[in-house]
Amino acid sequence: MTRPSPPSGSEKTGPDAFALLHRGVQRWVWERRWTSLRPIQEQAIRPIIGGDTDVLLAAATAGGKTEAVFLPVCSVLARDAEHGESTGIQAVCLSPLKALINDQHTRLTDLCARIGIPVTAWHGDIGVIQKDRLREEPSGILLITPESLEAMFVTRGSTVARLFADLRYIVVDELHAFLGTARGAQLRSLMHRLERAAGHRAARIGLSATLADLRAAAEFLRPGEGDRVTILEDRGAGKQLLLQVRGYVADLREDAEGGACDAATGHLYQVVRTGHNMVFVNSRAEAESCAAALSEFAEQDRIPNPFTPHHGSLSAELRAHAEQRLKNRSAPATIVCTATLELGIDVGWVDTVVQLGTPPTVAGLRQRLGRSGRGSAPAKLYVYITEQSLPETPVERLRLDLVQTVAMVELLLRRWCEPPDLETPHLSTLVQQILSVLAQHGGASALRLYRELCADGAFPGVDEQTFADLLRALGAHGIVTQERSGLLLPGKVGETLLNHYSFYSAFDTVEEYTIATVDGDMGTMPISPAVDTGALLAFGGRSWQVVEVKPAERRVLVVPARGGGVPPGFAGVPVPVSDGVRQHMREVYLGTDVPRYLDEAAAILLEEGRMAFREIGLADLHVHEYDGETLLFPWRGDRVVETICHLLRWVGIKAAHAGALVTVPDVPPERLRGAVSRLVKAGPPDPVDLAGMVADKRRHKYDHYLGEELLSRSYAAQALDVPGAMRFLEQLSG
């Protein structure tokens, strides 16, 4: 066969970056007939082969990140193998999804087989045979979830040091998915514990979507040394974006199925009835009802139904089937999905991305948009916003959904996105990690625990005093117990937690029913609200009738029905709106220009919102009286708004958080101002005291073992912003 000339180098990396790759790896690249490596792939070779620096690689989905990491990693491993130097797993790749691991396993197997490096995929669906094989002969590359790695520490702690003795690289896939989350705190701790078990540092390599603050991501990757991480970014060629925000009005009070909703769905149908498209919605119920509504249009048109719902309550099989339909280019296919398809699961390029309703976050909107634009074709995004007809209340007149959407699109175009909270210690996850370390070593001293978990910043911000307080609280709850020698062991409750498989995840989930048909399980639904025999359900894009509920087995049996199903009552918590978005909403109200990406109806809605903003007098005031209630408009994120409510309650005023605003019943503006002035004069309470007043402070899996004092401190740090709230109250009183 003919050999194309090797890919050429760029100025920045020198002409011989490709030459640094192992011969077997070079051969594999030639066989792929790649005419050149992408810039980020070339830039990554030198620092990764050098092995003496951590690397953060940021590029859009399908930007070739996986190869950028594994061409050099495999080169190093292949050379080691030739010198017979390795006796253990040399590279661990931590990934947030099982589907991504399967994907990567397929992609890497061919390259690695070529150079004789074993690749092992390891997660809950992988059989015990493959796992045993790796435990007996540890070597090569391990692709694993944080939860499975956690399980390895807990159930076979004594073997970890041997398995990872030769560890050179820790790769984190989709790093942005971990930032600022419980799972992220766990991941950080696991990386730290891996290096401690190995007895040396490994080069950490993070793969991320392009995010606004890559320095913050670097700091997450190597706490305390983020400024020494090598950052490689491929911002792409600045792909052209075709964007339209479409406005609709619907009278929600009279008929939820009203005419304007149909108008929006009717237009949407015309946009997505052909080609390959993704419609993102903000809830699982909406994914079901929207897919059903679109399917009805298809039925009326007598065309094969191209619409499939996709969300987290559907079984893995049904989801894989939907993904397969979208990938298959021979027939039109449109998937109606929630955030499940934001992460990097490969569904190929799609023609058009649609967002129904306000996007959840700017970062999420960017991820969703990134799915569109095949090759050099422009990315195409439609956003549909439905506001109420005949608005009466200030909230209705302000057209908040549309204005929030405009603010988010503007921020997206400026490359801004929500900053993750990386500073606050995640005490719930620290509880999990304490138990895990005790299981790993069969007990440990308090000092060893502190060194292993908190030193070097795996849990930044946890000082020795806080750690001691935490251990005391855990002792009081039977999570840990102390021997006379001082050795800490899991307590009775701790043992129970450790012995159940649900221990390995850092996040919490509620128990659910499995929805079962004669052909197999379709997915899950909440146990509450209760479902009765005979009820009609819309699920997986079809209608079903419940024939039996088996509470003991946690199963609901269903049979196909002819239609009329309603989506199950999925439970959920709101996604908080960030400070940056709310502050920019105020700018949008104060502005006068009408963005070109608004259709006529959306432009009218924006003008209506701006007019209401001026009429209510919000340009100068942040307070308004309506229908016996005083309304406050802080134009700040949900965290600040929530804190304002707590501060008002602190001085005896009943205040409620309602989206962007605070409502205060039965207190006229003047009296409220007086109370706020006194609060400002007296100065704010200690945030921990303020938190102490909050009835239910539990937010994370193990929060209820923290004890009142630590829980208040944790809540104050994570959920409150007292300085931010005081700034608004000072404006109000001033």
Next chain:
DNA sequence: GACCTGCTGCGGTTTG
């Protein structure tokens, strides 16, 4: 009205 993610070990039954 409101996202997503993950999971061991063992005992039992069935099948070739």
